[in-house]
Amino acid sequence: MKQFNIAIVGCGNISRMHFDAYLPHPERIRVVAVCDTDAERMNNICKKYEVAQGFTSLEEMIAKAEWEIGVVCTPTNVRRQVVDTLASAGKHVFVEKPFADSYADAQHMVNTCAQAHVSLAVNQNFRYHYPFDVARGLVTDGEIGRVVNVIHQDLMFRQDVGWRTQLKRHAMAVMGVHWFDGFRHLLDDEAVSLVSETRSSPAIQCVGETEANTFVNFKKGALVSYIESFSSPVSKTETFVLGETGAIILNYAGTSLYKLDDRSRPQKQWENPYRGSHKPEATFTGLDLFLTALEQGKESENSGRDNLKTVALLDSAYRSAEERRAVVFNEGVPA
Missing domain, CATH: 3.40.50.720 (NAD(P)-binding Rossmann-like Domain)
Known part of the structure; x- marks a missing residue:
């Protein structure tokens, strides 16, 4: 080595x-x-x-x-x-x-x-700090069949200071870049279309947006709905990956696998080794x-070449919100 x-x-x-x-x-x-x-x-x-x-x-x-x-x-x-x-x-x-x-x-x-x-x-780093990589493996192994829906919410009260507060792009630039990349990584897929709306809450002192609602259609058929809030009095980050035969639930603590034929409890659970103080790893x-x-x-x-498609999602979400229209993609790149 x-x-x-x-x-x-x-x-x-x-x-x-x-x-x-x-x-x-x-x-x-x-x-x-x-x-x-x-x-x-x-x-x-x-x-x-x-x-x-x-x-x-x-x-x-x-x-x-x-x-x-x-x-x-x-x-x-x-x-x-x-x-x-x-x-x-x-x-x-x-x-x-x-x-x-x-x-x-x-x-x-x-x-x-x-x-x-x-x-x-x-x-x-959120491919690992948040257990997207574990969920990707489960999806690839066919544990929940074809993914049809991903529901993600990221709610917190976050007041940044310094240079970030002066930028026109705020909440999604800070956190959405993790989630957009995570959706791509989890699904091993690229976007077909996207629509987004943003708002700014007076509870947070910043130039840019504090709230965002985004829907992304992916090529293999998954629909992703993503909600971001920097002004929520309650903190909660959770992802539901819904497939044809089961579901995967993710949060910072770990991952749970559910099957439709036994919905009462998770079939398997994994703790996230990169959570909390282990984030630098x-x-x-x-x-x-x-x-x-x-x-x-x-x-x-x-690679940077791969990450172009993550930046494309982030950039297009802002463009969709500004222009009040859907953005269409060709192989993960805005058409």
Whole structure:
């Protein structure tokens, strides 16, 4: 097993999850450098996590430190510029989600990395932190027959601070990007059409939306209904995957399998090993998947090219809400 040297770009709050994910795995990952335009923030991270080299310039970090992969934890509005710089320097890229603010920006970054012959992957950690991957296996094994309906609700009271509150895209950009990707992963399928409505509650101080209702039709016939709320006094996140012969119920705690011929109790249940304080391990799983693909010379299943279809769903949900119309897809890409 090869050990990879990585550098983290951006020392904000999300970077701490990456350190918590990587430090328990020194045999696989070695964080050798960080950079942030805020020198105090960068120095605090270096001290807290004992990183030898810290920089306030990405170009300086590229020139003066030895590393192979850049982990991008910057705000989305500067991500395109950062990925362009990393690709031109021949660095592989593992980027936080949402991958980009728009489908056009995401496509640009995928093209840039392809032209530079570097690999690009996205930290869609909710494939594991939320048990989508377990449910995918059950669906693939035919445990509930053909999926006909997925009902997902994500209710919470969430007041963000900082740069996120100033963006026009809020609740779905923060959480919907996880769920849209999870639906794709769970169903192993792509969208045919989508319609969405958004609202903003005065209970939350932000520029963008706090509420969203979205319906997505998938190619193999599943209908997904997704409700997001950042203003709910009650917190509840749950997913019902309804098939022709049974159902799968997911939440952060785990997964339950039900059959139509015995509806009184779950046939099987699985605890989620990535729940709660174990969340950082889901980020390590995503990066390790990327590293393994690099070693094998193939494209990772969480590649930027794959994630274009997740960004397409997110971007199209906002476009549907703004234009008050359905968006149609061709092979997961807006037609």
